[in-house]
Amino acid sequence: MKFDFSARAHTLMSSPLLSIRTQTRRGSLISLAEELPAEELFPLSLLAEAASTVISEDAQALQYGDPEGYGPLRDWLAGEWLKKQGVHVPVDGVLLTTGSQQAVDLLARVYIDPGDRVLVENPTSPGILQALRMQGAEIVPVKSDRDGLLPEDLRLQLESHRPKALFAAPSFSNPSGILWSVERRRAVLELCTAHQVLIVEDDSYGDLSFRRSNGKSERYPSLYALEDAGDDGHVLYIGSFSKTVAPALRTGWAAGNRELIMVMAAAKGMADWQSSSLNQRLLYHLLHATSFSLREHIKLLNREYDTRLKLMVELLKRAAWNGCSYDAPSGGMFLWVSLPDGLDSLILLKNSLRKGVAFLPGTLCTPDGSGSGYVRLNFSHPGRDELLLGMNLMGEAIKEFTARS
Amino acid sequence: MKFDFSARAHTLMSSPLLSIRTQTRRGSLISLAEELPAEELFPLSLLAEAASTVISEDAQALQYGDPEGYGPLRDWLAGEWLKKQGVHVPVDGVLLTTGSQQAVDLLARVYIDPGDRVLVENPTSPGILQALRMQGAEIVPVKSDRDGLLPEDLRLQLESHRPKALFAAPSFSNPSGILWSVERRRAVLELCTAHQVLIVEDDSYGDLSFRRSNGKSERYPSLYALEDAGDDGHVLYIGSFSKTVAPALRTGWAAGNRELIMVMAAAKGMADWQSSSLNQRLLYHLLHATSFSLREHIKLLNREYDTRLKLMVELLKRAAWNGCSYDAPSGGMFLWVSLPDGLDSLILLKNSLRKGVAFLPGTLCTPDGSGSGYVRLNFSHPGRDELLLGMNLMGEAIKEFTARS
Numbered sequence: 001m002k003f004d005f006s007a008r009a010h011t012l013m014s015s016p017l018l019s020i021r022t023q024t025r026r027g028s029l030i031s032l033a034e035e036l037p038a039e040e041l042f043p044l045s046l047l048a049e050a051a052s053t054v055i056s057e058d059a060q061a062l063q064y065g066d067p068e069g070y071g072p073l074r075d076w077l078a079g080e081w082l083k084k085q086g087v088h089v090p091v092d093g094v095l096l097t098t099g100s101q102q103a104v105d106l107l108a109r110v111y112i113d114p115g116d117r118v119l120v121e122n123p124t125s126p127g128i129l130q131a132l133r134m135q136g137a138e139i140v141p142v143k144s145d146r147d148g149l150l151p152e153d154l155r156l157q158l159e160s161h162r163p164k165a166l167f168a169a170p171s172f173s174n175p176s177g178i179l180w181s182v183e184r185r186r187a188v189l190e191l192c193t194a195h196q197v198l199i200v201e202d203d204s205y206g207d208l209s210f211r212r213s214n215g216k217s218e219r220y221p222s223l224y225a226l227e228d229a230g231d232d233g234h235v236l237y238i239g240s241f242s243k244t245v246a247p248a249l250r251t252g253w254a255a256g257n258r259e260l261i262m263v264m265a266a267a268k269g270m271a272d273w274q275s276s277s278l279n280q281r282l283l284y285h286l287l288h289a290t291s292f293s294l295r296e297h298i299k300l301l302n303r304e305y306d307t308r309l310k311l312m313v314e315l316l317k318r319a320a321w322n323g324c325s326y327d328a329p330s331g332g333m334f335l336w337v338s339l340p341d342g343l344d345s346l347i348l349l350k351n352s353l354r355k356g357v358a359f360l361p362g363t364l365c366t367p368d369g370s371g372s373g374y375v376r377l378n379f380s381h382p383g384r385d386e387l388l389l390g391m392n393l394m395g396e397a398i399k400e401f402t403a404r405s
Numbered sequence: 406m407k408f409d410f411s412a413r414a415h416t417l418m419s420s421p422l423l424s425i426r427t428q429t430r431r432g433s434l435i436s437l438a439e440e441l442p443a444e445e446l447f448p449l450s451l452l453a454e455a456a457s458t459v460i461s462e463d464a465q466a467l468q469y470g471d472p473e474g475y476g477p478l479r480d481w482l483a484g485e486w487l488k489k490q491g492v493h494v495p496v497d498g499v500l501l502t503t504g505s506q507q508a509v510d511l512l513a514r515v516y517i518d519p520g521d522r523v524l525v526e527n528p529t530s531p532g533i534l535q536a537l538r539m540q541g542a543e544i545v546p547v548k549s550d551r552d553g554l555l556p557e558d559l560r561l562q563l564e565s566h567r568p569k570a571l572f573a574a575p576s577f578s579n580p581s582g583i584l585w586s587v588e589r590r591r592a593v594l595e596l597c598t599a600h601q602v603l604i605v606e607d608d609s610y611g612d613l614s615f616r617r618s619n620g621k622s623e624r625y626p627s628l629y630a631l632e633d634a635g636d637d638g639h640v641l642y643i644g645s646f647s648k649t650v651a652p653a654l655r656t657g658w659a660a661g662n663r664e665l666i667m668v669m670a671a672a673k674g675m676a677d678w679q680s681s682s683l684n685q686r687l688l689y690h691l692l693h694a695t696s697f698s699l700r701e702h703i704k705l706l707n708r709e710y711d712t713r714l715k716l717m718v719e720l721l722k723r724a725a726w727n728g729c730s731y732d733a734p735s736g737g738m739f740l741w742v743s744l745p746d747g748l749d750s751l752i753l754l755k756n757s758l759r760k761g762v763a764f765l766p767g768t769l770c771t772p773d774g775s776g777s778g779y780v781r782l783n784f785s786h787p788g789r790d791e792l793l794l795g796m797n798l799m800g801e802a803i804k805e806f807t808a809r810s
Contacts, residue, residue: 006514008518009671063442063444110411110413110414111408111414263418270536276503
């Protein structure tokens, strides 16, 4: 039969993301395109032990749970992990989701009507753009520089568009890796509060901070923590264990106002009843293992990722990359690289794929196509050899263009 | 701040399901309201072994996977499990989802526009009704009797409403437990095919069949198998491991036309990237364990559930239940009971909750409120003592009403 898809489905079908995902997933490719953590750093044996204990001890671990997620893990987040970061939230203000992407999608479904204006950082993550398009949102990009969103432009967009929400990732955003200054955080918070605009703060990468003062990794307060207004606040705080523990546990969260969380939980129940409470129990067990400290584990990740970032930055200095520019981030998983004038990221991708290396074209990270001259490079997943080879192959592809022009 | 929820969110917020879920979840209650399998029958030790092996053997088990799900499990479904049931589908016609509910939600998102007419069995599952309401569908109930949908009424609704899809569960539907006759299956298939209407066939309960001929449990061919038209078919086939293995593995599937599956997979990527490939690997490992046979395990479940059903049917013969009527199903997890004239299921619920027993009011299972005189009772989860006590308490609540009237 001929299928008559919904209008929104066409936003998915027409996205180049679909074919790019397929192309960049070939096994033989070196991929700088992904958002993958380094699997060699997963706490494998501790998780294997957790799984075997959790399953054999309690049949409830395999039974249906609550749409909101496994209670003790929500307690741990609210009572311990988030609190230490200044995020004060009651346990019924925490919803466990299938990764942070589901938190974004659920929020969009319960908060955005077709035609609603929504502000985003520019560039922003392809996942957020897709979820907003699927809701029929009118996406309005806000300008930013290396210190974060530009308050003047934010004010302008707030006044001229009267948006319902701002989506932002102030700490090591995907794709640009920017860390907003505290001043900018305050300014953005103040402006959105004055305009009664919901801020959806994606802090999935916030823990991956490589800068250290006195041996402690530096972490600016989240917008949620800065406002610290409890149930009267304007920020929904989104995070995930995917980058800090393991993605296949598919455990992210949304934290914030209890009414908002309750409605999102109802949407979650409608969407898939609940995420895997088994995985949530594994995480809880791991977090309480005497031989595991999430904080120490994150330090380990950050040391290794910092090394990989430094290698990538070194490789970018090679002649083949002349004409490219970037701001080296101090955390996250990505470098956002501006290509030589006139080189389109989709054309470069074609040539690079032929050579055996993939990356994410910037086009996918901007609502208005303004990212066509950029590429997002992932430095967390490829090991040293892959990184050397991949950057070499990409450099060749770039040189072929610059030599011609 | 004051939250300005989307129009669709109000379909969730106004649903009595929300407060009923909260009320019926109190720990001290005996619940006949749930859709839970019996956790004492979970293959615990085999799954514990699977988890520990899968995680220690391969770090990829904890890494991101594909939106479509773990390849070998999709292969197994397409190449073995479904094929034996006459469901012929290529591996790229299979999408793994977070339970069957997500398959329903994803299909609704990519196929239903606001105002589209969609046919449903009446009664139908609360989860399907919610997902359709969330898409803004206009839900049209089709009449049925104990043999399934009434072809005459289906024809009438097809002609007068020109719907986009029919949602049906021909084998032991939730809530009514009806098993459609083969003749009805053929008639429905023929009518929908003629009208180019997509059939979404939910077969989540199809394996739970208690009738036996020659010691083999009886299973009618699914609509998908009856049509057997491969990529030219009109049926999307939905199933799940939640009832046959364990719900917390959150693994269901949609199988059908490759284009439809591809678009649903794109929507899945947008919604949550992917379900837990770790859980999918656990399942795959279990299904290949020499000491486990899914078919034998399902037989075990069916023997036990049949016993529980028979007990419930016995208890329904007690005087307190005078004026109630039902058709005892030959499979599934539920009895759909018509209450004495004039007794509203929501009022009965209030009284029953006071006594300490919960059930699902029929109101939630009909798009038009026509189920207010019915209750859905679950017989798969409560053990013998719970069942005795729960039915007793409910009987008392009913008697209080019938004695008055």
